Amino acid sequence: MIRTLFDGTRLGGGLQTLPQRLFARAAPGARSWTAKLRGTSFWRHQVKKRIAIFLRLLTDWALFILVVLTGGFGSAYYMMDVGTRLSTVTEGPWTLWTTAARPDADPYTRAHYARLGTLPLSSEIAETWLARTDSSGSALHSSCDYELTLRPPESSWWSIAVFDRDGRLIQNAAERYAFTSDTAAISPDGRFVGLLSRSAGGGNWLPTSGAGNLSVVYTVIDMSLATGTGDEARDLSARVPDITAKGCR
């Protein structure tokens, strides 16, 4: 129907666009199209036809606007919330916004952190990885237990913290919310093994009771990132923790 608007309609024999036809003045001495219609037995049919044309035009414009709004807002939301290869690096469940808090950050990264309401560490000195799913792709949830395993970077400060879906800390009597390279217990084989569980566990246990969906943040502060000589040379999969579901209740 929008095509009709562009191309014109052939109603009545002449090729006129719809607005022209609807609002055109009748020639002197001639009867207007409404007067003509009223004088015929088909006037009811003609009015119905014009209402149908108007409704089709309205529907088409509504559809056009809906498609534009959905496509425009939807694509912007996706790029700001999830990110793409233009602005993020992903490894398994982990996502890293590569230009976080940098003066030359792309607009998606700026919008992402503005919407989150956080002040991230600059990616010039730190990597801040965020995971909302386990390594198999299932959403992290407090009804499940997860094991985090990591071979920590040498000579860099790092931390692993657990939050609810919106980045709030999870209330717990043990007051455990994060482990850092200074406070975590490292296994004899040099690995960090952490447990996310609502039930008390030994070692590096982070309580998750009652949080619903979870998000885990892994931060590494490494000055050598600025020179490109540090941990970033390691294989991506070795740089981030594995998150393995151990069971759900």
Added chain:
Amino acid sequence: MKTILAQLRKFDLRLVLAAFFAMAILHVATTFAAPSIALATAWDRLAPALKSNTMVVFPPVGPDTQPLPYLAPDSRVAMCLFDTRNGKVAITASLPAPGWTLTLYDRTGAAIYVAAGRPDQPTAISLLLVPDDDRFMGLTPEAQGRRSPRQSPLQVQARKGLAVLRAPDAGYAYRAINEAELSRATCRSVADTR
């Protein structure tokens, strides 16, 4: 295949192009406007609670004392809302160990200066924030042919923003030391630093 092509021919190419063009405009406008129209940016959350040009040491982060989302208790933080509209602002801090960072953010959350502690030696930071407009702030001692009475601080152009000093949590034994180090950091307006 012919059916699909026949179906596709029903679409007006001009309309499809117009839709994509309108979508692209909306996409770009939304993305660029998002930092300004976001409901609760970090600046919106922190600015009402901070006094201008004063370093404030925040209490240990916990569920009831979490000033920002995703701010973990792996660090203690001290923050200063700097404002150079009325003159220069001096910031001093020490970064004694790896994990310590000092970051200056502008109102949109972009870092305009960042420094991190090193493993081999403490890093002393002395910054002088100057307005980012063309205001004449006077000649420097060097320009006047005199020796500066003290070591020149690093000058950073900035108008309004947040200075965030982070001290990593190194365990219970170090908390008092870290808090004392955070308390020594300063952020103050200076009339003349010559």
